[in-house]
Amino acid sequence: MSAFRKAGRGIVDSAKAINFTFDGKTYQGFEGDTVASALLASGNHLMGRSFKYHRPRGVLGAGSEEPNALIAIDRGTGRVTPNVRATTQEIYEGLNAESQNRSPNLKFDMGAFNNAFSIFFPAGFYNKTFLWPKSFWDKVYEPFIRNMAGLGPAPTADDPDVYASSYGHCETLIIGGGPAGLAAALAAAKSGEPVILVDENPQLGGSLLTTPTIEINGKPARDWIAKSLKILSKAENVTLMTRTTATGYYHDNFVALVERITHHVPNAKIGKVREELHRIRAKRVILAQGAIERPLVFNGNDRPGVMLASAAQAYLGQYGVAVGNEAVVFTSHDTAYQAAFDLADANIRIAAIIDVRDEVQNDLTEGATQRGIKIIRSAVISKTFGTLRIKACEIYEPETGIKTKIRCDALLMSGGWTPSLHLWSHSKGGIKWDADIAAYLPDVANENAVCVGACNGDFGIAAALSAGHKAGQKTGGGRKVYKTNEADFGTGVVNNGLPNYIDTAKQKAFVDFQNDVTEKDIKLAVLEGFKSIEHVKRYTTNGMATDQGKTSNLNALEIASKAVGKPIEKVGLTTFRPPYTPTTFGALTGYRDAELFDPTRKTSIDPWAEANGAVFEPVAHWRRAWYFPKAGEDMHAAVSRECKATRDSLGIFDASTLGKIEVVGPDAAKFMNLMYTNPWSALPVGGCRYGLMCREDGYIYDDGVVGRMAEDRFHVTTTTGGAPRVYRHMEDYLQTEFPHLDVWLTSTTEQWATIAINGPNARKLIEPFVEGIDLSPEAFPHMKLREGKICGVPTRLFRVSFTGELGFEINVPSHYGRALWETLMEAGKQYEICPYGTETMHVLRAEKGFIIVGQDTDGTVTAHDAGMSWAVSKKKKDFVGKRSLARTDLTANGRKHLVGLLTEDPNIVLEEGAQIVTDPNQPIPMDMLGHVTSSYWSEPLGRSIAMAMVRDGFNRMDETLHVPMPNMAHKVKVVKPVFYDPKGEKLNVV
Amino acid sequence: MFEIHCPYCNEKRAEIEFSYAGEAHIVRPNAKQQPVMSDEDWSRYMFIRDNIRGEHAERWWHNAGCNMFFNAIRNTVTDKFVMTYKMGSPRRTAKQIDVARETNTADKAKT
Amino acid sequence: MLFDQAVDIPEIFKSERVSVTLIEGKARYNLRVKAADVTAFKKSTGLKLPSKIGSSSLSKVVSCLKLGPDEWLVIANSTQQKKLDKVFEKASKDFICSITDISHRNIGFEVSGELAAKLINVGCPLDLSLTAFPVGKVTRTIFESAQIMLLRTGEDSFHVECWRSFAPYLRDYFKRVMTTRY
Incomplete structure (x- = not known):
């Protein structure tokens, strides 16, 4: 038995000893212990260093509200979890925990010099200090800030663990498994409808676990818990989830639950799920989150050994651990007396109860007297002593000025209770100030939700039980009376600014323990003009640490309200935001890492491309073959070869990713007239x-070849990236503007595999495989389509060309795509068939001056600007964009036009995006005429080519312009953007 | 994540099945009206939106569902949907919206 | 011709509690019919087109699934394709409608076993309890980043369809869940 373990106390299993290490030293605890309780059992209070001043810290609390005792759990490479609260981490055999924010070790920390110079670290320190000189930023300020920033160690390797996620639904979601939550679950279970009860702790029971002397209806609380759990686990409609935190509450009762599955398991296997994010939609939510005790703000309130009274009670009641041998209790609330009595009854000496109040209820004074505890009223603690652990404290009685130093190894404080409104606040539920308990309580609900128990101000076990029962019932089925033996919950007072004879500037009275914000800092912020509590929060960083201000928000609010001179309800509460407690990135990612992050769409021909060495590029969600390098070829060489082979003989290209939409119905042509x-x-x-x-708005949105399959059927193609937006655009107009038209849209992108065959030998290649289509130039001219068969499967064969060569696009049902491709590759050997990728496709089309929507156009280019007035019907009375095209600014002179550019030096390939000017020697800022949109090396032409948007470009033919680059300005000549075969003779090769 | 009632499916479904589609009840001028509209009138149709603080008539698309566009009244302050209704049915009156809001509250009280 | 089934189904997909198999040999049609013509269309084609969105008429030969107000997905055994092509060719002339062959656009999976609903709920936000999503119910929905069509064919079995290029994503997702969770 460790020194501080009390036999017969607590619910840890003393038969099951567990060994773990903390900062390399081995400790022993029992099953059911947390790292914090096991360390305390060994008399070890020092667990961390504070963020800013590196002050030694012990535990403040015993649960997830803990701001001080943050540790890193090291489970090997990539499996280090920083900033874990020692108070919630269960121990397991072999657990390896490390303290944080110290160097070289916890007892001797170099960073503690900040503490000695704390006078130089006031509120807004960062805002004030790092202003000048500018040259100090790189070398002094930034390295300093970086070194100071952050708490635990960031992981250095990929996390090999698996994280899961899922959706779920229930009728009633109950958050918090204390007395209120359990009573609610028992009542809700009777409805037969799905109920989920979650609790962040390993065991259900909440405050009942920490107060073992409580009896409910004449039986020990633990028996009541056991009986309740038996009923609930038997009920098929009830799901009990422990070690599960409700981290966020979103619209329409959508709640995120993070379940920690293996955080308590020794040697948890890699490859199995560590945490699961449950995304739950509940018809109604019952919040039974309880309340968190408030620290008192006094000089030296952060020394290891100073903690919340309820925490000391929990360590004793739940873990059987005495937090010291000799404790002083400092309180402004009655509940601390019960904690003191619990400890005293376990033979822990209570040196004194210091109460800030003048009056104390009789039953409490009697209880103290019975136990021989001295009560000192109207007094405060003005100072604490000890470095790594509290040794003594100084009691100060302001009325008389008497100061008394008493020895103690623990100091338990209580400043009253703060109902936990975090999730209620996420749900945008209203709050109201309650002066009696000096806290905010839930007001009007924004969702179908209710708060019960201590988080609703229903303090005390009996009150919590009956409130839980009432809320749990679906329809009011009557009240249930729970009788308990608990003492009256009592009352307290709020003291924003405890009296002290020591100058405020010299006090260290902490409000936010995790971010090291003191009372002085908050007052200073107000003094410096920050009146809004939201500004005070950001300036001082109070409540902005990983504990979300669970123990500090209300104290800060009270101090600020006094400093501002406004009542607290006028100051308002800062907003709570998800997550409730720190959440791992793994939980947020779930299964969606690596290949599951986002789908990579591949065509049916993609496996061939992969097997044949293609280099891929992403285009929207697709991966497309970019080019097919042969051994020793770089991209430039491969693309030049692919271009030449296609122009000389035969190229083959996978165009399956082109969007396809089938437009069908008697009004199909009418609809097409409106959309194009x-x-x-x-x-x-x-x-x-x-x-x-x-x-x-009249600007180009998309383009593509459209074939008419029948009077009432069009096969529409879109750009690869544009397919979803074109479909949406068409559906939108059809459903909302043209619903009178009898026409329907079906996406057929993936129904068809599309193979483009280009080059003088294109016809010869496919001829032997085609059935039922006359391929002769007379019967099947350019821009026609035919239906028939190829290799025995149905095809929609288009005679089209995006290269300027004789070309066909063969559409076959997509499962046949790869087999057809392989057949054509084999047969094409005689023509030295060359597979090409998207880069060659781009070059070939640029040589012909065909635009790529989104590359040569940018959402501000009209058909006229792009030199495609021919594609705009003058006769149609209406089409989407027609009226805008008549806008004065779109018809005005001086718009940018799409033109070709030829560099004076044919070997210079311009940078896409480069700016164009008339005179490169003009003063900066230059008058910029436009920019280069497409630029390539053209192998067939033996020179570079470019397309550009240039102001008034159509009227600048043959003009010389300049493209300034860092080293020199390149001379370019404006030309028509058709560089290759301007007469289009190659289309009609026989 | 919202739960949105689709008036075609007649079910509440998760927001990720839907896409937002801008303000509702903006009627596209027809082929006869367009040529006689001034640029200013046309720009008003094209670009000017009410940007209401409060109950806003807007369109949603149940694209990963029944594929239908529909109208909704959503409060832009509280982010609460008051009602949804089919495309093509007229703009809801203030009274109709009031009734729907009260019905929602009553339904909520029942559970 | 070779038939490229688009996705290979690994062994792991056959466990006692949940299995995922590829549904092969199906012809699929997207069917849209003008409201006024639906009754006559049904009579002429003999198809049992359900009227309520989300409902279906299931048979071993031809199943009709109602996905939107005027939209059905017809899934038939591919042995029926020629016959259906003829029926639809005639119907296209007689009625105001749109019929599009999408046999190769979609890939179908059967997900069955006691954990089937759980597996689908990993990425699908629908309530898959039998009361909310009874046998025969069908809808388009989402599985994480993929749009899917979900049909409940039995208490513990579902027919999931997605577009062809999303099938490996679904398969890999199911695989990840099954190897790490179950």
Whole structure:
């Protein structure tokens, strides 16, 4: 038995000893212990160093509110979890915990010099200090701040553990498994509808676990818990979730629950789920989160050994651990007396109870007298002593000025209770100030939710039980009376600013322990003009640490309200935001890491490309073959070869990613007339047309070839990236503006695999495989489509070209795509068939001056600007974008036009995005005429080519302009953007 | 994440099945109206929105569901949906919205 | 011709509590019919087109799933394809409708076993309790980043469809869950 373990106390299993290490030293605890309780059992209070001043710290609390005792759990490479609260981490055999924020070790920390010079670290220190000189930033300030910032060690390797996520639904979600939550669950279970009860701790029972002397209806609380759990685990409609934190409460009762599955398990295997994020939609939510005791703000209140009275009570009641041999209690609330009595009854000496109040209830004074405890009223603690552990404290009685120093190894404080409104606040529930308990309470609900128990101000076990029962019932089924033997919960007072004879500037009275914010800092912030509590919070960083101000917000509020001179309800509470407690990135990511992060869409031909050495590029969600390098080739060499092979003989390209939409119905042509700038009524069945789509603002939105399959059926193609937005654009207009049209849209992108065959030998290649289609130039001219079979499977065969060569696009049902591709590759050997990727496709089309929407256009380019007025019908009375195209600014002179550029030096390939000017020697800022949109090396032409948007470009033909670059300005000549085969003769190779 | 009632599916479904589609009841001028509209009138149709603080008539698309666009009244301050209704049905009156809001409150009280 | 099934289903997908299998040999049609023509269309084609969104008529040969106010997905055994093509060709002429072959657009999985609903709920936000999502119910929905169609074919079995290129994502997702959780 360790020195501070009290036999017969607590619910840890003393038969099961567990060894773990803290800062390399081995400790022993029992099953059911946390790191904090096991360390305390060994008399070790020092668990961390504070953030700013590196002051030695012990535990303040015993649960998830803990601001001080943050540790890192090291489970090997990539498995280090920083900033774990020692008060919630269960011990297991072999657990390896390290303290944080200290160097070289916890007892001797170099960073503590900050404490000695704390006078130089006032509120707003960062804002004030690092202003000048500018040259200090890189070398002095930034390295200093970086070294100071952050708490625990950031992981240095990928986390090999698996994190899960899932969705769930229930009728009633109960958050908090204390007396109120359990009573609510018992009542809700009877409805037969799904109930989920969650609690962040390993065991259900909440405050009942820490106060073992409580009896409910004449039986020990532990028996009541056991009986309740038996009923609840038997009920099929009830799910009990422990070690599960409700981290965030979102719209319409959507609550995030993080379940820690293996945090308490020794040697947890890699490859199995460590945490699971449950995304729960509940019809109603019952919040039974309890309340957190408030620290008192006094000089020296952060010494190891100074803690909340309820924490000391919990260490004794739940873990059987005495937090010291000799404790002083300092309080402004009655509940601390019960804690003192519990400790005294376990033979821990209570040196004195210091009460700030003048009056104390009789039953409390009697209880103290019975136990031989001295009560000192109207007094405060003005000072504490000890470095790594409290040794003594000084009692100061302001009325008489008497100061008394008493020895103690623990100091238990209580400043009253703060109902936990965190999740209620996430749900945007209203709050109201309650002067009696000096705290905010829930007001009007914003969701179908209710708070019960201490978080609703229903203090005391009996009150919590009956409130829980009432809320748990679906329809009011009557009250249930729970009788307990508990003492009256009592009352307290709020003291914002305890009296002290010591100059405020010399006191260290902490409000936010984790961010090292003192009473003085908050007062200073107000003095410096910060009146809004939200500003005070940001300036002082009070409540902004990982504990979300669970123990500090109300104390800060009270101090600020007094300093501002406004009542607290006028100052307002800062907003709580998710997560309730620190949450791992793993939990947020869930399964969605690596290949599950986002789908990578691949065509049916993709496996061939991969097997044949393609280099890929992402295009929207697709991965597309970019180029196919041969051994020793770089991208430039591969693309030049692919371009040449296609122009000389035969190229093959996977165009399956092109968006496809089937537009079908008697009004299909009418609809097409409205959605595209081109006319469609006269397009014959079997004909194709290049279609240009505008938004209503008149700017180019998308383009693609459209084929008419039948009078009432169009096969529309879109750009790869544009497919989803074009579909949405069309559905939107069809459903909301043109619902009178009898026409329907079906996405067929993935129904078809599309193989583009380009080059003089294109026809010869496919001829032997095609059935039922006459491929002769007379029967099947350019911009026509035919249906038939290829290799025995149905095909929609388009004679189109995006390269300027004789070209076909073969559509086959997608599962046949790869087999067809392989057949054509084999047959194409005689023509030295060359597979090419998107880069060659881009070069070939640029040589012909075909635009890529989104590259040559940017959402401010009209058809006219792009030199495609021919694609805009003048006869149609209406189409989307028509009226905008008549806007005066879109018809005005001086707009940018799409032109070609040829560099004076044919070997210079311009940078895409480079600016264009008339005179490179003009003063800066120069008058910029436009920019280069596409630029490539053209192998067939033996020189570079470029396309550009240039102001008034159509009227600048043959003009010389300049493209300034860092080293020199390049001379360019403005030309028409058709560089290769301007007459289009190659389209009609026989 | 909202839970949105789709008036076509007649069910409440998770927000991730939907996309927002801007303000509702903005009628596109027809082929006869467009040519006689001034640039200013046209720009008002194109670009000017009410940007209401409060109950806003807006469109949603149940794209990962029944694929239908529909209208909704959502309070932009509280982020609460008051009601949803089918595309093509007229703008809801203040009275209709009041009734829907009260019904929601009553439904909530029942559970 | 070779048939490229788009996704390979690994062994891991056959456990006692949940299994995932590829549904092969199906013809699929997206069917849209003008409201006024639905009754006559049903009579002419003999298809049992359910009227309520989210409902289905299931059979071993031809199943009709109602996905939107005027939209059905018809899934048939591919042996029926020629026959259906003829039926639809005639119907297209007689009625105001849109019929599009999407047999190769979608990939179907059968997810079955006592953990089937749980596996789907990993990425799908729907309430899959039998009361909220009874046998025969169908809808398009979401599985994390993929849009899916979900049909409940039995208390413990579902038919999941997605577009072809999303199938490996779904498969890998299911695989990750099954190897790490169950």
